[in-house]
Amino acid sequence: MTDWVPDRSLLRDRRVQYETAGLDRDDLHPDPLVQWQRWHDEAHEAGVAEPNAVTLATVDDAGRPDARIVLVRGADHRGLTFFTNDRSPKSRQLEAAGSAAGVFAWLDLHRQVRVRGTVARIPAAESDDYFASRPRDSRIGAWASPQSDELADRAELERLVTEVIERFEGADVPRPPHWGGWRLDPTEWEFWQGRPSRLHDRLRYVRTGPDPAADWLITRLAP
Numbered sequence: 001m002t003d004w005v006p007d008r009s010l011l012r013d014r015r016v017q018y019e020t021a022g023l024d025r026d027d028l029h030p031d032p033l034v035q036w037q038r039w040h041d042e043a044h045e046a047g048v049a050e051p052n053a054v055t056l057a058t059v060d061d062a063g064r065p066d067a068r069i070v071l072v073r074g075a076d077h078r079g080l081t082f083f084t085n086d087r088s089p090k091s092r093q094l095e096a097a098g099s100a101a102g103v104f105a106w107l108d109l110h111r112q113v114r115v116r117g118t119v120a121r122i123p124a125a126e127s128d129d130y131f132a133s134r135p136r137d138s139r140i141g142a143w144a145s146p147q148s149d150e151l152a153d154r155a156e157l158e159r160l161v162t163e164v165i166e167r168f169e170g171a172d173v174p175r176p177p178h179w180g181g182w183r184l185d186p187t188e189w190e191f192w193q194g195r196p197s198r199l200h201d202r203l204r205y206v207r208t209g210p211d212p213a214a215d216w217l218i219t220r221l222a223p
């Protein structure tokens with residue numbers, strides 16, 4: 001039970017506030033990561049659910065698009081980090097293509113951020129650290145669930161979980177070898193702010209050099 005829920009009227013007020021203020025070139029931080037953090041924090045403060053949720057888009061071997069939400073667990077100049085099962089379709093697609101796109105949707109603030117870039121697995125030690133910080137039940141789930149494989153029924157999943165609980169009884173639950181982090185290193189970011197009459201503001205950063213904090217060309221796009 002929670003005794004606090006987001007106040008929808010507050011969100012409406014915020015949305016109007018951001019739509020009215022708009023987004024100008026001069027408002028943007030020269031570093032898109034800092035700009036993303038600002039917008040993420042504003043979404044968090046406004047009570048947006050899971051503001052770190054990104055819809056991650058990939059392509060499969062046949063060039064068919066795929067997409068699903070993952071949670072970003074870290075963001076720095078190396079990229080946006082998320083964790084998943086290494087045998088999942090998304091991991092296979094990331095591995096084969098080496099690139100991906102993502103969309104953050106903070107609809108209550110009428111904002112969207114798009115990223116495109118290269119992807120790489122993070123070092124095992126970093127995955128270990130993050131895995132160790134997760135609750136025991138989540139760690140058990142990472143062992144038990146053959147992510148995206150077909151299951152006969154819910155009971156099959158529960159059987160798999162029971163097996164893992166018994167296996168690690170009285171012991172620590174280590175990171176499964178088939179679970180870890182990926183980092184999406186954006187070469188493009190786009191910040192979209194909804195405005196009245198569909199005359200929305202869109203500003204895009206394109207990477208122009210080796211410095212991820214400074215080497216960006218910023219341009220305005222038509223809505």
Ligand SMILES: Cc1cc2nc3c(=O)[nH]c(=O)nc-3n(C[C@H](O)[C@H](O)[C@H](O)COP(=O)(O)O)c2cc1C
Nearest residue numbers: 050053068069070071083084085088089090091148
């Ligand atoms: C809000 C939300 C957060 C999620 N976060 C993750 C995540 O961080 N990692 C993950 O593997 N799946 C996450 N999922 C589940 C994925 O969307 C997806 O169902 C799963 O990873 C299988 O995707 P795939 O078959 O494309 O590999 C999340 C789903 C939702 C709705």
